[in-house]
Amino acid sequence: MGRQSRRWFFPYIWILLMACGLLGCNEASTLESSPSAAPHMEGAISGQGRASDAAEPLTDKRIVVGFSQLGSESDWRIANTRSIQEAAREAGITLLFSNAEQSQEKQFEAIRSFIRHKVDVIAIAPVVQSGWEPILKEAKQAGIPVIITDRAVDVKDPSLYVSFIGSDFYEEGRKAGKYLLDKLRDTPGPIVIAELQGTVGSTPSIERGKGFRDTIKARADLVIGYEAPADFTVEQGKKVMSSFLKDPKKVPKVLFAHNDDMALGAIEAMEEAGVAPGKDIIIISVDGTRKAFEKMVEGKINCVVECNPLLGPLITTAVMEVMEGRTLPKRIVSPESVYTEVLAAKEVANRKY
Incomplete structure (x- = not known):
């Protein structure tokens, strides 16, 4: 991580930790729709109308993020979606959410829709590693920065995305x-x-x-x-x-x-x-x-x-930094632990997903 990256990253980690304590970023709250039953393209959870396919920018003055989620196959994935939706709402970000239902082709369709709507940032949780170079080039040509989250992409040109946020x-x-x-x-x-x-x-x-x-x-x-x-x-x-x-x-x-x-x-x-x-x-x-x-x-x-599926605060912080023109680390790893039978009874009540 370079000096410029350190200047933004460490202060914001402290801000993130404070925000988690103040806002309860691990606490579940009621959503307007269930992540497991999300339609292919939802409107922003902040109350924006459902996104259409018209090739025109959204007029909301707030930051607009298009997020392509790979599916809703597990409790982990549902918690991941909820975390991103809640963090976007807390940050005042307009979030366009698309559930790909385990289809890379649907992810490509969603990303092209985000490009047509001229969103500010695109975030992607990829179904698989391969096959991303062409669609990421389309986003780059449109001048839209891309954040990869949860799963990595295998591309020859690392400049096609800003940062990869997720587990090791x-x-x-x-x-x-x-x-x-x-x-x-x-x-x-x-x-x-x-x-x-x-x-x-x-x-x-x-x-x-x-x-x-x-x-x-x-x-x-x-x-x-x-x-x-x-x-x-x-x-x-x-x-x-x-x-x-x-x-x-x-x-x-x-x-x-x-x-x-x-x-x-x-x-x-x-x-x-x-x-x-x-x-x-x-x-x-x-x-x-x-x-x-x-x-x-x-x-x-x-x-x-x-x-850790609760990546929403990290992603929204990264989005804000991108919009401020700051440089992000290429890799941001979420903190995680190992638990055994000995610790289970003490920890089970702390599980938020």
Whole structure:
């Protein structure tokens, strides 16, 4: 991070922390519409009318941000959407929200609509890493800065976006692997591991898997015997885990789920198969939702690596800085922790999503 970046970033982090304390940025509040049921293009949550496709700028004098959300596939994603909507409202930003429902093509359509409306800033939570260069060039040619959030994009020209705000997914996978090494330090192998992966081609699925593998390779007797994508959903997590449990001679001893929803689905599959989650199979998950913490309290999940969805304050602060013409760090990482069964009962009441 350069000197100019430091000048804006550290003071604003303090401002952000103060704002979180004063405004309760972790507290859920009533929205005008549910993020999980959001239409393809919503009007601004501040009361602006629904956006049309007319190629004309919006006349509101306030900052206008077009946000392309990748979907509403999990509790984490719904909390992420809510955080961004609430932070925009608190900051007085007009937010045009579009739910892509896991379709990159719908994200492209939304971004082109934002360009036609001449929004001030575009924010994108990409479905997958690849294929973004052409559409980001269109935004750049229109003179609209782009902020990438949650998941990264794979582009040759980094000037196509201003900053990437979100978690360090590789580090999350590394934390999961480190926990497992510690948990099994006195347990001889071979130990079979099952891995429930997220959406194919998505940044968290790629990076979490890599961080986990790079860490557990310190022990050659830890073997990933099962691996398959389960799309970050409860339904697919249950379905795929059921397939992993079909061979009674090769039941895995560990499950690494790339998110809580898949872990919750896997728990259902285990219980239906007569396998005790958290005991017969060690379960490590990523996200930190209230539901996962409740399962930890019950002893059915052993460890949760936090992935913070409450990115709204960071994104709105970055938008304000862009509009002031200041330079942002290319990478802004959200603060996160690791929680185990020992800490679950104390922490569960603090979960806001």
